[in-house]
Amino acid sequence: MPDNWGYVLAAYGVAVVVLTAYWRSLVRRDRALSALGDRRARPAGTGQRQAAAPADRRPGPGARSRTT
Amino acid sequence: MSYARRAWIVLWKDLVTERRSREALNALLFFSLLLLFVFQFALGDRERLLAVLPGLLWLGFVLSGLVGLGRAFLAERENDCWEGLVLAPGDKSAIYLGKLAGNLLLMLVVEAMLIALFTVFFGVELGGALGPLAVVLALGTLGFAAVGTLFAAMTSQVRARELLFPVLLLPVQVPVLLGAVKATEAVLAGEPLAGVAHWLKLLAAADVVYVTVGVLTFEVLLEP
């Protein structure tokens, strides 16, 4: 009976591809969550700079006119 | 108020609502008639139809069931009565049994109608098979309605409920479908029920499992 190595390769290939894809999705979510965690943690470290930012964003005198 | 009485009240409410509007029943009977025509157009040949009659019957029952059961909690949801169910005092599984009884009755009526239509339109002869057929119908429909009622409650609060309901229901119904079709095959061929005792036992076991899980977990579904 012919050995059909092509099929063996296909089967193991499918298993490898699926398991690798799943593992990579886990790693990707892990990184996304870590990045999210870092972004949220950052303001605590540079609080003063961040607190000043909204003030900077407020339009200065004459910077933007408002319709009344 | 006793448990049985609570279940009865739920059943009674659904029956009375249905009797007044006849909405579901009429639509489902009409649907059965349409199904018959669809089967005829899809399968054409009378010989071919009769050869697959058991499967075709249960296909019709399942399709009607999906349509009919999917809306089991529609009235409560549309009329903002869901909270009424949630706030009802006492053991909520009584509501499940009441709903189950109502759905079971509805499906049995539709099934009887479909069988009658098959008899008329395709010249099917049932004769002595009616009794055993009724047994198979009862066991199979109970299994279907038990899970259907539970899943109808589950999906009523979920996105894409019309899609999710059949997707969840059908795989779980495979044992019931197989058992019911096999038993119906035997019954329509004139064989005694004892010949398919193993299938009937499987159906009964499935019914017990489904109703038990339903009774035990329905309350969980009703929490806000």
Next chain:
Amino acid sequence: MTVPTRVLGWLATLGLAAGLVVAFGVAPREVTQGNVQRIMYVHVPAVWVAYLAFTVVFAASVAHLWTRSPAADRVAAASTEVGVVFLGINIVTGSIWGKPTWGTWWTWDARLTSVTVVFLMYLGYLMLRRMTDDPERGARYAAVLGTLAAPSIYLVHTSVYWWRTLHQPPSLLKAGSATMPAVFWMAILVNFAALGLLAAYFVLRRMDLLRREQEALA
């Protein structure tokens, strides 16, 4: 990722390497089927791992219904996902094995059919979780489904087996009969251990991700 999880990951990698060595280097070429039989070393362990995972789902679902523990819910969710992945691998490798062996990509063989129905059942579970907006309600609903699904596995396998084998001639070549020589069993068991370690690693990482996702939303 905790240290135990990391260790588990490395153990799984070692196990997978060992499994491949055993599957291709140690196990001999099978007499009737030829080397195609080596697919069994991933096909059979995969379904064992998947069903083990679904048993865990059942236990975790019941636990969640009993205690409303979020941890139990995470166990159920993660195990279902991993179980579905491995079961999918089982089905596809089974189909690939079937083509040269039986001549077709699919037969309504009892085992293949039952496993696919179970696969569809748990796929529905994942859909339910995805489509429930309220996470706490989603956990409850999923727990109900997870409780119902487990006895259903048994009912599905029994009914499909009867459907296929009663009043019908004995079916075709079995995927792996009980009378296999010891070395074949050893190869399957080694790969089962390897895939099992991998599955456990996946479940733990997934649970960790779920916990952090829930915390992020809180």
